Amino acid sequence: MKQWRRPGLWLSLALTVAVSLWPVFASNKAYAREVAFTILKATALASSLNILLGYTGYVSFGHIVFFGLGGYVGFYLISVHSLPIYVGVLAAAASAALLAFLLGKAILRLRGAYFALATIGVNEAARAFIKNFDPFGGPTGMTLNFSVYRHYGGPNQALWIAYAAVAGLTLLVVLTSFLVKTSRFGLGLMAIRENEDAAEVMGVVAPSAKTWAYVISAVFPAMIGVLFFFKNGNIEPGDAFVLHQSIESIVMVMLGGQGTVLGPLLGAAAYQRLRGFLLVSPLFKNIQLTVSGVLLLVIILFVPAGLVGWLRGRFPPLRRVLE
Amino acid sequence: MLDFIVASLADGLLLGFVYGIAAMGLSLIWGVMDVINLSHGSIMALGMFGIYFAFNDWGLHPYLTLVLVAGAGLLLGILIYSAAVHRVIDAPHLSTLLATFSVDMILIGIGTALLSTSPRNVDFTLGSISLGPITLPWVRLAAALAAILVAALLHLFLYRTRSGKSIRAVANNRAAAELMGIPSSRVLALSFGLGTMLATIAGALISTFFPFTVLAGGAYQLRSFVICVLGGLGNPLGALIGGLILGGLEGIIPAFMETSWVPVVEFILFVAMLLVRPAGLLRSKT
Numbered sequence: 029m030k031q032w033r034r035p036g037l038w039l040s041l042a043l044t045v046a047v048s049l050w051p052v053f054a055s056n057k058a059y060a061r062e063v064a065f066t067i068l069k070a071t072a073l074a075s076s077l078n079i080l081l082g083y084t085g086y087v088s089f090g091h092i093v094f095f096g097l098g099g100y101v102g103f104y105l106i107s108v109h110s111l112p113i114y115v116g117v118l119a120a121a122a123s124a125a126l127l128a129f130l131l132g133k134a135i136l137r138l139r140g141a142y143f144a145l146a147t148i149g150v151n152e153a154a155r156a157f158i159k160n161f162d163p164f165g166g167p168t169g170m171t172l173n174f175s176v177y178r179h180y181g182g183p184n185q186a187l188w189i190a191y192a193a194v195a196g197l198t199l200l201v202v203l204t205s206f207l208v209k210t211s212r213f214g215l216g217l218m219a220i221r222e223n224e225d226a227a228e229v230m231g232v233v234a235p236s237a238k239t240w241a242y243v244i245s246a247v248f249p250a251m252i253g254v255l256f257f258f259k260n261g262n263i264e265p266g267d268a269f270v271l272h273q274s275i276e277s278i279v280m281v282m283l284g285g286q287g288t289v290l291g292p293l294l295g296a297a298a299y300q301r302l303r304g305f306l307l308v309s310p311l312f313k314n315i316q317l318t319v320s321g322v323l324l325l326v327i328i329l330f331v332p333a334g335l336v337g338w339l340r341g342r343f344p345p346l347r348r349v350l351e
Numbered sequence: 352m353l354d355f356i357v358a359s360l361a362d363g364l365l366l367g368f369v370y371g372i373a374a375m376g377l378s379l380i381w382g383v384m385d386v387i388n389l390s391h392g393s394i395m396a397l398g399m400f401g402i403y404f405a406f407n408d409w410g411l412h413p414y415l416t417l418v419l420v421a422g423a424g425l426l427l428g429i430l431i432y433s434a435a436v437h438r439v440i441d442a443p444h445l446s447t448l449l450a451t452f453s454v455d456m457i458l459i460g461i462g463t464a465l466l467s468t469s470p471r472n473v474d475f476t477l478g479s480i481s482l483g484p485i486t487l488p489w490v491r492l493a494a495a496l497a498a499i500l501v502a503a504l505l506h507l508f509l510y511r512t513r514s515g516k517s518i519r520a521v522a523n524n525r526a527a528a529e530l531m532g533i534p535s536s537r538v539l540a541l542s543f544g545l546g547t548m549l550a551t552i553a554g555a556l557i558s559t560f561f562p563f564t565v566l567a568g569g570a571y572q573l574r575s576f577v578i579c580v581l582g583g584l585g586n587p588l589g590a591l592i593g594g595l596i597l598g599g600l601e602g603i604i605p606a607f608m609e610t611s612w613v614p615v616v617e618f619i620l621f622v623a624m625l626l627v628r629p630a631g632l633l634r635s636k637t
Contacts, residue, residue, distance in 0.1 A: 087445045134626055141387050141444045142584075145576055146625045152573055153618035160611050167611070275452055282449060318460030324453040328446055329438045 031210045036351030040202050040290050044071065047297065048195035061191050065259065067300045069252055072198040074280040074292035075205050076248040081278065082287035083214055084241045085221030086136065087144045089274060090151030091249065094124045096268030097154060098250020099257040100164050106258060107172050108163075112179070117193070117254045124250030125243050132242035136235065139224070148271065155269035169264030190259045194252060201248045206289045208244065209351070217241050218287070279324055285334030289351045294335055352606070354484035360602040365491045367598020368498035369556045371591035373571055374578035375502065376549030382585025383522040383542040384440060386447045390431065390455040391575060392568030394547050396462065398424060398554025399471075399563045406473050413475055413559050417497065420555045421548050428547030432540040440539065462565035472562035494556040501552055502591050505545070509587070518542050522585070577621040583631020592632070 031037065047064055054060035077091050101123045102116030135146040159167045180186035208214040216237045219227035228234050257263040276299065284295025302323075306316040331338050340347050373395060380388050401420040405411040435454050439446040477489035509515040520528040521538045529535045554568065578597050582589025597617065604613050624631075 081445075085443075087448065089448070135622070138625060138629065141381075141385070141448070142625060142629055144444065144448060145387070145580065146622055148573070148576065149618045149621040149625065153615060153622060156611075156614035156618060160609070160615060275449075278445075278449065282445075314464040315460050317463065318457045321453040321456030321460060324456065325435055325450060328450045328453065329435070332439075332442065332446060 031207070034210070034351065035349050036289060037203075037206045039349060040206065040293055040351075041199065043290075043293055044068075044195075044199050044202050047071075048198070051191070061187070063304070065191055065194060067297050068194050068198045069256055070277070070280060070296035070300050071293050072194070072201045072252050073249055073277045074284075074296045075198075075201045075289075076245045077277045078245075078281050078286060078288075078292045079205060079208055079217075080241050080245040081281055082291070083209065083217040083221060084238060086238065086242075087140075087278070088147045088242075088245075089144045089278070090147035090149070090271065091245070091277060092269060092271065092274035093147070093151040093154050094128065094246040095249040095253040095256075095273075096151075096158075096265075097127065097253075098124045099253030099263055099268050100158060101250075102254025103170055103172070103257045103263045104164060106176065106254075107170055110176065113189070113193075113254070113258060116258070117251045120250040120254045121247045124246045128243045128246035129239060132239040133235075136238045136242060151269055151271055151274065155265050158268070159265045165264070167265060169262060169267075171262040172258070187259060190255045194255050197248065197251055197255070202289065202293065204244065204248075205292075206351070208241075209289055213237065213240070221287075279320075282324075282332075282334055283327060285336030285338070285340075288334070288336040288340075291334050291336040298335075356603065356606045358485045359606060360599060361485050361487060362491070363598040363600070363602020364595055365487065365495040365598070366601065367595040368495040368502075368591070369553055369594070370571070370574055370578055370598055371594025372498045372501055372549050372556070373553035374575040374582070374590040374594055375505065375587045376546040376553070377572075377575045378579045378582065378585055378590040379505075379549065379587050380543055380546035381579065382587070383518060384436075384539050385444070386436060386440070386451065386543075387444075388543075388546060389448060389452040389572075390458060391547075391550050392570075392572030393455045393458040393462065393565075394424065394427065394550040394568070395554030395557070395571050396563065396565055396568035397427070397458065398551030399558035399567065400462075400466065400565075401551065402555045402558045403471055403473055406475060413473065413555070414493070414497070417552065417555050420551050424548040424551030425544040427551075428544035429540045431547065432543035436543065437536065437539070459565060466565050468564045468566055470562045470564050473558050475559055488560065490559045494559060497556055498553075501549070502587075505549070505587065508545075514538075514541065518545075574617070577617050579631075580621055580624050580629070581632060584629075586631060589631050596632075 047067055051057055051060035051064050073095065077088065080086050080088055098120035102120035105111045105119055106113060106116040131150065135143060138146055158164055164170065177183040177186040180189050216227065216232040219230060219232050220234050220237060224234055280295035280299045281292050282295070283299055284293065285291030303316070303320065306312045306319055312319055333341060336350050340350055377388055377391050380386055398420050401423065402413050402416055405416040406413055431454055435450045436447060439450050475490065477493065479486050479488040480492070509519055517528070517533045517538045518541065520531065520533055521535050525535050557563070557571070574597060578590055578593035581596055582593030600616065601613055604616055
């Protein structure tokens with residue numbers, strides 16, 4: 029397999045591992061773990077979104093729906109049926125895959141802005157439905173019984189387990205993203221992005237390729253969702269289906285460079301660090317959203333290819349390393 | 352029961368006219384330049400606060416202020432278009448979606464920093480009128496009438512004036528319109544301004560009977576999406592009809608199930624509509 033030798037893969041994986049290991053060596057471990065958890069979660073969400081958004085060119089504005097629904101399914105199994113966490117994660121992945129498959133068959137027929145609108149509609153419908161769905165706790169959601177943590181050797185141990193799982197998943201997302209990009213399947217997706225009709229003429233079976241891209245990009249957010257809400261200990265509709273978070277993932281992808289493996293990693297890390305900085309800085313903390321908005325606007329208007337795209341365009345030798 | 356349905360339906364329909372105006376702004380912008388304006392909601396919130404401050408601090412009459420708010424909305428839209436949208440008008444949809452979203456972030460960021468997110472209301476009543484089982488507050492009736500008036504004026508503007516005809520020409524085919532000597536950038540800026548003007552008017556009207564916060568626009572923006580898709584994206588008249596349908600639904604559904612189910616029905620209808628008839632109930636035309 030020639031693609032194993034490409035430096036771009038190892039660079040991305042090494043960065044992910046470096047962020048994952050940082051809390052182990054940091055002096056304030058619990059704090060570093062929380063920060064790294066946020067960055068890894070954002071990276072995984074952005075990277076999986078990138079498979080649909082960057083490679084395939086379909087703008088999913090409501091991608092957070094999989095994070096929320098997956099989180100709910102896993103949380104329900106863990107808290108109500110006291111199943112182990114890995115069962116919850118796998119069940120969430122399976123249900124997200126199924127939902128994405130069925131939903132994809134329907135809404136991926138829409139193009140451009142119509143697709144974007146439909147994904148917003150799906151997210152809002154899901155949120156409104158869960159609010160009324162009593163087995164999942166309705167509007168107040170569910171809270172994890174503290175005794176559940178005992179199976180994992182106490183709350184502290186449980187948090188580290190959740191963290192390790194998120195780190196492993198993020199690594200898996202980055203690897204998947206790379207493998208999709210360098211595969212024949214990925215080439216088909218990029219052909220769809222450039223011109224869907226032409227791609228079909230060239231023999232890409234667009235409907236099924238798009239659906240699989242959608243399924244792949246839906247599975248990971250669902251699993252991350254379970255771990256995130258397991259770590260938090262409670263879940264409610266207001267936290268699970270935040271449209272704003274969905275759009276933040278798009279911003280991260282754009283910031284780093286859409287359609288690249290490394291881009292979403294850098295974008296997610298940069299965005300989260302910037303947000304963290306703005307939130308605690310006395311000068312900007314009240315106006316954090318505005319500063320992010322201005323930054324986003326500047327990127328959209330002047331650097332539409334994102335950081336990695338810009339570097340690749342500016343310094344051609346870097347193209348071998350930055351993928 | 353029947354009385355309740357009739358009263359609630361009348362209430363919903365009156366509200367539907369105002370929803371229709373908000374959606375009309377979104378639909379106009381989409382129809383002319385294929386841009387979905389994600390800052391629509393926060394601009395509606397600006398309209399609400401325009402009335403709030405004019406009424407509470409300066410004691411101006413809300414309906415008088417409406418004209419000022421509309422003018423400010425028009426100018427703001429032209430400003431937003433020139434600063435954020437014009438450069439990416441021909442780029443893929445993602446760019447314009449994110450450009451307008453960043454405007455939304457900027458507005459909401461400033462709004463929350465200056466005004467916090469505590470709820471406000473405009474304490475303004477005109478009494479109410481009773482027709483059989485229905486009791487309607489005059490502010491709602493006046494808002495519906497204002498909405499109809501605005502829709503009629505917009506129609507006259509689009510079909511009877513030279514600028515309006517230019518807007519329709521650009522919507523129809525921008526390249527051809529440019530060849531005919533229409534300054535398309537100016538027309539696009541004007542259309543965007545008209546769209547945001549309608550948003551501020553809708554926000555202003557809503558503020559006279561519902562409480563609101565800086566973030567209140569979001570819910571109305573989502574409703575506007577639903578309405579636009581019902582009536583056909585890019586079809587201003589369809590938006591008014593879509594608004595009436597949505598208002599009617601919001602009036603009727605609570606009679607049969609709990610109010611919290613209303614958004615579920617709305618958004619399922621929305622997605623279904625996109626799949627079955629993306630061009631809307633009426634065929635899309637501008």
